[in-house]
Amino acid sequence: MSNLKYTTDHEWAHLEGDVVTVGITDYAQDQLGELVYVELPQSGSEVSAGQEVAVIESVKAAGDVKSPVNGTVIEINQVLNDEPEKVNEDPTGAGWFYRVRVTSPSDLDEMMDESAYQAYIATLD
Amino acid sequence: MVPFAGYEMPVHYAPGILAEHRQVRASAGLFDVSHMGQARVLGSNAGQVLETVLPANLLELDVGLQRYSFFTDANGGILDDLMVARLPDSYHLVVNASNKTDDFLLLESLCKDNIEFRALTDHALLALQGPQASAVLETLAPGINALPFMGVQQVSLKGLTCTITRSGYTGEDGYEISVAAENALALASTLLESPKVTPAGLGARDSLRLEAGLCLHGNDIGPDTSPVEAGLQWAIPQCRRKGGSRSGGFPGADRILSEIEHGPVRKRVGICPQGRAPVRAHTSLLAPNGSSVGEVTSGGFGPSINAPVAMAYVAREFSTPGTALQAVVRNRPLPVQVCPLPFVPHRYYSPKTLRRPLS
Numbered sequence: 001m002s003n004l005k006y007t008t009d010h011e012w013a014h015l016e017g018d019v020v021t022v023g024i025t026d027y028a029q030d031q032l033g034e035l036v037y038v039e040l041p042q043s044g045s046e047v048s049a050g051q052e053v054a055v056i057e058s059v060k061a062a063g064d065v066k067s068p069v070n071g072t073v074i075e076i077n078q079v080l081n082d083e084p085e086k087v088n089e090d091p092t093g094a095g096w097f098y099r100v101r102v103t104s105p106s107d108l109d110e111m112m113d114e115s116a117y118q119a120y121i122a123t124l125d
Numbered sequence: 126m127v128p129f130a131g132y133e134m135p136v137h138y139a140p141g142i143l144a145e146h147r148q149v150r151a152s153a154g155l156f157d158v159s160h161m162g163q164a165r166v167l168g169s170n171a172g173q174v175l176e177t178v179l180p181a182n183l184l185e186l187d188v189g190l191q192r193y194s195f196f197t198d199a200n201g202g203i204l205d206d207l208m209v210a211r212l213p214d215s216y217h218l219v220v221n222a223s224n225k226t227d228d229f230l231l232l233e234s235l236c237k238d239n240i241e242f243r244a245l246t247d248h249a250l251l252a253l254q255g256p257q258a259s260a261v262l263e264t265l266a267p268g269i270n271a272l273p274f275m276g277v278q279q280v281s282l283k284g285l286t287c288t289i290t291r292s293g294y295t296g297e298d299g300y301e302i303s304v305a306a307e308n309a310l311a312l313a314s315t316l317l318e319s320p321k322v323t324p325a326g327l328g329a330r331d332s333l334r335l336e337a338g339l340c341l342h343g344n345d346i347g348p349d350t351s352p353v354e355a356g357l358q359w360a361i362p363q364c365r366r367k368g369g370s371r372s373g374g375f376p377g378a379d380r381i382l383s384e385i386e387h388g389p390v391r392k393r394v395g396i397c398p399q400g401r402a403p404v405r406a407h408t409s410l411l412a413p414n415g416s417s418v419g420e421v422t423s424g425g426f427g428p429s430i431n432a433p434v435a436m437a438y439v440a441r442e443f444s445t446p447g448t449a450l451q452a453v454v455r456n457r458p459l460p461v462q463v464c465p466l467p468f469v470p471h472r473y474y475s476p477k478t479l480r481r482p483l484s
Contacts, residue, residue: 033328034143036426037401037433055455057403059142059328059426081401 004092005068005111008120012092013068015108020069023096024056024087027121032058035084040076040098047073047100049107054097056087068111071102127327130222132160135326142328146428149295149333150469153255154325155316158294162225163248163303164232167215168240175209175216178231180352180375182362186211191275191290193360195352196231201377201384202348203355204228206340208301210277210290215243217277217288219250219301221342249309254299254333256472257321262289262300265315269300274473285312291474294330296337296467298474335434336427338395338466344406345393345422345436351377353384354438355393356466361385392444395466396421396435396452398459403433404452410437411451411458418443418450427468434468435461 004012010028014021029035039055047053047067054065076098079086087095112120126133135157137145148154166175172183181194191210195203205224210217220228229244236242253262259270266280269289277290285308293299304312316322331341340346346355364370367382375381398404408421424435435452443450446465451458 033137034141037403039402055402057426059332059428060136062403062405084401 004114005108006113006117006120007066007068007111009066010121011065011068013108013111015102015105018102018105019074020071020100020102020105020108021096022065022068022098022100023091024065025117026091029088029091029095032056032063033060034058035087038080038084038087038097040080041067041073043073043076043098045073047071056084065097067100069100069102069107070104071100073098074101075099129327130160132222134160135324136328137326138324140323142326142332143428145323145325145329146332148323149255149297149325149329150429151255153253153257153261153299153319153322154295154329155313155322156252156254156325156330157249157309157313158252158301158330159249159306159309160222161250162218162220162222162228163245163250164218164220164229165212165215165243165245166218166232166236166240167243168236168238171216171240174235174240176365176371177374178235178376179207179209180361180365180378180381181209182364182371183209183211183216184371185364188213189276189278191277191292195346195357195360196228197352197375197377197381198348199376200348201351201380203342203346203350203352204231204348206342206346206357208290208292210288212277212279212288217303219303223343245303247306248303249306251302251304251309251313251316252293252295252299253302253316253322254293254295254325255297258297258299259474261316261319261321264319271476272300272474273476274298282312283315287312294337294339295333296339296469296471297333298472332425332428335423335425335436336429336467336469337471338436338468340393340436341423350393350438351381351384351389353381354389354391358385388441391419391438391440393422393466394437394439394444394446395464395468396424396437396450396461397464397468398433398435398452398461400459401433402454402459404435404454404459404461408435409453410439410461411453412443413449413451421452429469436466439463
């Protein structure tokens with residue numbers, strides 16, 4: 001998916017209409033190692049940009065996932081409860097985390113596009 | 126690669142921690158544990174002198190056998206845990222990397238007169254672990270599959286002199302092989318030629334030992350925990366206990382022997398979190414009424430049981446398996462249960478099970 005937007009915390013967001021799908025990037029899953037636990041926000045909960053809304057634990061470390069946008073969670077990826085490894089296998093596909101109905105789609109404007117994100121992670125290694 | 130006790134250590138190789146862990150349980154994995162401290166103590170009364178700093182029975186330890194023990198301090202805490210093997214001419218010690226400097230100073234201070242301390246700083250240590258370990262090593266050292274659990278033997282592997290013990294830190298059958306550092310790469314390469322063996326890193330070593338209920342010094346045991354609190358009194362033989370032929374005579378004996386008699390105020394236990402969320406070290410444990418009863422010392426995900434596992438110290442009255450507690454994870458109480466250790470049964474080699482006639 002080339003129309004993904006990215007945060008400096010390695011979340012990706014994909015906008016379709018007023019719904020944003022959120023996950024973590026391939027770089028993030030690679031750094032974390034094999035995930036063993038994903039805790040997702042409640043469906044129906046209000047989230048704000050920068051708020052820690054999900055928890056991920058790998059064999060190596062625990063981390064938080066911040067919401068990149070403001071809105072209401074409308075769907076979560078239940079599959080991750082039992083198969084957190086989906087995030088490692090397909091971080092921008094089957095390993096998505098949750099969907100948010102956003103109050104303002106322009107929230108995504110300030111996020112990095114693919115080339116900006118690739119340039120950003122190149123500075124991290 | 127991560128820095129660990131002054132060494133650059135691989136957390137995992139290409140397959141990853143989960144795959145390496147499962148490989149060790151299913152077949153065999155090779156760990157480079159050369160960071161561990163290895164030493165020899167030589168001299169006619171070396172055993173007597175070593176017994177003044179640890180509560181083992183070394184005087185009556187047969188040549189060819191190894192014991193698990195610990196250096197204790199005056200408060201009855203655990204300075205380090207170690208393996209001591211008896212060779213024809215010496216005691217062979219393996220201690221933790223992070224404590225080896227202090228351990229070696231302690232040992233050197235003991236070695237006067239006719240006792241010699243030799244740090245084997247020029248030796249590497251390779252751990253071959255898993256149910257296929259003996260089949261693999263047998264092809265290189267015929268007869269090594271008959272070595273009993275906690276046995277030690279000095280053998281030549283492809284012309285390389287090695288000290289091999291049948292022991293490890295995974296709960297599986299396996300060997301730890303001490304070899305001169307300059308020959309370690311050749312030996313590792315030879316072992317890895319077998320399709321049954323793949324390399325395994327620190328990450329899998331930690332998850333394997335945690336499932337096996339084995340203590341990590343610095344996490345689960347240390348100067349603030351006594352061997353009896355840690356449930357390690359099985360490593361203190363009768364002769365060093367009250368009424369024994371060489372009762373006491375090691376640092377902290379008063380407290381430790383009294384705890385064996387009367388029970389400790391807290392105990393190391395297994396903790397099974399009820400959900401999937403791992404409960405990590407330093408997590409507080411609460412009784413149903415909300416009072417603090419203990420703390421997790423090691424915790425993570427157990428790949429072989431596909432569930433989170435942890436070890437903790439809890440007040441004795443809460444240490445019975447089945448006791449329901451709460452772990453405070455990210456400021457929220459999660460239900461956990463006290464459970465027996467180990468989480469995965471040990472599968473050490475016992476000659477009896479092999480000698481049983483096939484029916």
